[in-house]
Amino acid sequence: MRLSSYRRELQNEIKRLIHDPVLLSIVVVIFALLIIFIIFPLVKVVQFSLWPGGKFDPKYFLNFFRKTYYWRPLINSMIVGSLVSLFGTIVAFIFAYGITRTDIPGKGIFRLIAVMPIVSPPFLIALAAILLLGNHGVITDALRLNWDIYGLPGLVLTETMAYFPIAFMILEGVLAKIDPSIEEAALDMGASKLRTFLTVTLPLAIPGIASAMLLVFIRSLEDFGNPVVIQGNFQVLTVAAYHAVTGMYNMPLGATLAIFMLLPTLMIFIVQKYYVARRSYITVTGKPSGVGLKSTEPHVKYPVLALMIFLSGVILLMYGVVLFGSFTKIWGIDNTLTIQNYLYVFKVGGQYVLDTIQIALIATPIGGVLSILIAYLVVRKRFIGRGAMEFISMLNFAVPGVVVGIGYILAFNTPPLRLSGTALIIILVFIFRRMPVGIRDGIAQLQQIDPSIEEASSSLGAGFFRTFTRVTLPLVAPAFLSGLVYIFVRCMTAISAVVFVVSASWQLLTVALLYEVDQANLAAAAAYGYVIIAIVLTAIVFMRFVVERLFQKGFSPIARE
Amino acid sequence: MNDLVVRFEHIVKVFSEGTHREVRAVDDFSLSVARGQLVTLLGPSGCGKTTTLRILAGFESATSGSVYIEDRCVNDIPPQKRETSMVFQSYGLFPHMTVYENVAYGLKVKHVPKAQIKRQVAEVLSLVGLEGLERRSVGQLSGGQQQRVALCRAIVTKPKVLLFDEPLSNLDAKLRKGTREQIRRLQQELGITSIYVTHDQAEAMSISDAIAVMNVGRLQQLGTAEEIYSRPANRFVADFIGEANFLPARIIEVGDGRVTIRIFETEITVEQDSTNFSPNEEVEAVVRPEAVDVIEVDQGDVNAEILFSHYTGSVVLYALKLPDGSRMEVQVANPKERGLLPVGARVGLRLHRKSIHLLKKEL
């Protein structure tokens, strides 16, 4: 009986879908896209690793365990990932604590500095590290130090700086939402500030801290830009896979390395999604509990402030030295100021600037609308396979860029979908790799909006398309905007996946920047970096303007009760 | 010509969570609504009334059974093509649009010419006294005004069926009464067939042509307000609508349209359809608290002792202990005139013959 009514319900859902042709076709198209552009490349990676040349042959797979130069990079990546995850979370916690739990001045500025590394190309920080701390760096020379930044120390330093902002954003949210009355209760019962922090605040923040650490670990593991610049002889997995594919054309090896990169990140993704996220003690009420408990005691406040000033100083110094470097004639030898590097960027890289902007301009709106559409379907519509749609569309959150890149060249190099060499393949990489964040934000925002608003629209006769564009989209405008900005920023700054799919016809700025770094043309690389930052900032301002014009007429969304 | 606008036929709705848990939200529900009528679905929360409404609107699909609007089966028709419109509990106003844009939305969808939209919107707004507020953002309105905008938006498109999902539950008590009257007046003037969902029995009784009482997904009784109050179909309806005492009784004799029962030690003849009853049967007599007179000891049908008295000004409600130890509630109107009886006093009770309603004993 139970089973039969379940089946009946399923039949009804199928029937309803068939009778709602617009929804049906959208669901079918999205599923087709997800399967072709997310699942299929991953299948290809596994196929090339275990069935090289069409026959099952686990040679490469088994070699991974047999040969040092196969598994060593994995161990190295794990070491870097663990250290970066630890240090990154500590730095992030200091910033988050300072901003949410103390009354230090200049919070806005600290916040801005803490999220700065997100809008810049990742290896800009590696570049800065070399300029400052390299064997002939500014600080190295000034202090006559004799150290070597290449390898593990450089990797940990640069990736910590590059990825602590992600942890910061999570921890800031978590700390802001801890109800101060819980802490007040502890104080009330006679606990000291420190004791309250250790026994109440910290345990409450632990699920958030765990999430932050796992996320930073994934980011570090899949980082390509920083290692390729600064890894020295400490080879990590992403770079090893890149060499296997671009240097040796050893696709089975590249695919195998990709699998060993994918396994840990997928595991972490699942742990994070189904275990850590469920253990959160903090219930989101939708109303952030305004003023938290602020530490004003000097012995808490000033050490935190001092640490934050120091860390901010390091970040600013890094950006500053790259900016200065971009105006020097020959970095380190002839420091006379010149704009020749920028002229060089536009002369040699002019086409790259145009290509990159065109690709970003196409990928951004498509990716933004698609993410919101998927979020909308997942939250609001009931249809068979809804859970699968959510899972698949979020999968690329955990798939390292290098794996995506290798998957794409394996999957789309031969008919029927021969896309290599086109702009389309780059656009697709951007769209499907960046969608998860847009979808996640869209889901969160939609859950805040009373579904009867959209039901009202359809009960008044508006079809799926009209309801989506006239009602849903304007209501989720903030998530839509942040989705657009995110995708655009990543289009301008990403390297790990697209480095595999750029071609003679379509080149990207980040790839050009990578080349200049590799050529040791540090000044030119710095100039490329700032050109990218300038484009990103301009675009953010522009997009905000357009989205506000299109959708917002000074409304405050009515929150679900 | 068949003038039934809405027909539910054997609607079943099962919500399942996987194959393991399932809830029958609506169970074999059938109902017809004639043109121009306002029918209320009334029941406690979780009785399936809102689900039934949403099945009619098309937001949910029935697991089995069919829904007809003007003789067309709409099971597989999406909401936007059903020509129903709904007034939501939370109003569901478009927060990014003005009052005018909200009301005009449905007309724009139908490609009504601009000038006509303007006229119709003005017309409908004046019906509810919102003229002049067209350019306001809906966020700037009071709750009552928002509610009226939602109503305007729903009726301006002249839907075949107007649906109300607890439209007044977010308003305060005073405002609720006025808006209730306004809804009924508009509905009758415009002659729109309506289905109204509420859990408030007073609201249901004052506004409806007919009330469908629901419980655990099933239709319990369909009738006018008077019918469901005075001739409840079962113990649930009797209990849910107003207050009721259930007294044990035995049937002595069954006549044509009359049943004689023994209740307490007295034989009473009740006017009621007798077809379902047979002599010697144990039944329950529904006695409303207001249908009992409190008199001197030994003067009435039974004696009782006062356990507690709730004095509320206009009435006093006595909780009484009967000789068999069971409890009964009796309401006396205008206590100032009759005097308050102290707790512990022994009194006689006399049942109003015409108000007694017999129910088959439920197992």
Place this chain on the structure above:
Amino acid sequence: MKKGLLILSVMLVVFLAVFTLGAAKQVLHIYTAFDADQAEVYINAFMQSHPDIDVKWVRLSSWQVLARIRAEAANPQASLWFGGSNTSHIAAAQDGLLEPYKESLAWQFMPKQFKDPDGMWIGLYVGYIGFVSNTNFLKKVGAEAPTSWQDLLKPEFKGEISLAYPFSSGTAYTTLCGMLTAIGSSKPGFDPEDDAYIKAFDAQVHHYNESGSACITQVGQGEVGIGIAFSHDILKKGIAKGFPVVMTFPKEGTSYEIGGMALIKGGPEPELAKIFYNWALSKEAQDLYKQFYRIPLNPEATVAKGCVTAADVKVLPIDLLWYGEHKDEIIDHWHEVTGK
């Protein structure tokens, strides 16, 4: 309605931008192993003399070009492979990835040691491997610049050498071929002495780059003490830029490359590629090498003053053909020995 128009017009502008920038002239796609700043000069000169042709190009290291061509074999994206060590062209020819072009007059006139007998590739220039050392560094450690392959193993140079990965860079593979020839038996391939040398040399290396000439700037800036690269690059990117560097050569003999060019089989623009091919061997094109200290193979082209030629250095008898054909084997063994 207005909103709709706005969205529509934005989309229109985007698409127009894409298509107008895409269409216009005939386009030739090239993979080049020349450094970007040089490729820019050569290709611009070509476009100036051929205003109807637009060239789109990507700079990749020699073996990266080969990897790319292999990957795209089913669907070639470029028509011409411009520059890079000829060992990589030999490997490509062996894989059947190149298009023969014996009809070219330039090919017919080219001496046979500088071309493939089947017309699969042709030489553009020759280059010799040299050592580049930072003079401040030498002073600091109190050492002379290395003048033999064995000098590179000196303890004072430990962790101070930089060069490119031999599997991605033509320069580094040419260097490796030179080491294998100079050390132990000169028979092509690894012998036990080579193993020991490569292992010891790897321990001296600070880091590897992707591309061959990167180490010169790194040496110039003092990031590392010693680099190994082509002499023309050392002259152009090190000495001519004013970096404090010196160039030396191994006395046992140095390695060399023939910088090559080839048509890619199945490339999308075979005719345009031939136009470029012939232009690249003309005096006009080969004269451009002067400013980058490369030695042109067109005898009519001028050779820059200060260029390193065969007369200046001792050259090892390297079997480039064998090394081109056995690259995968060599690299596998290199991995085994170095553990990288």
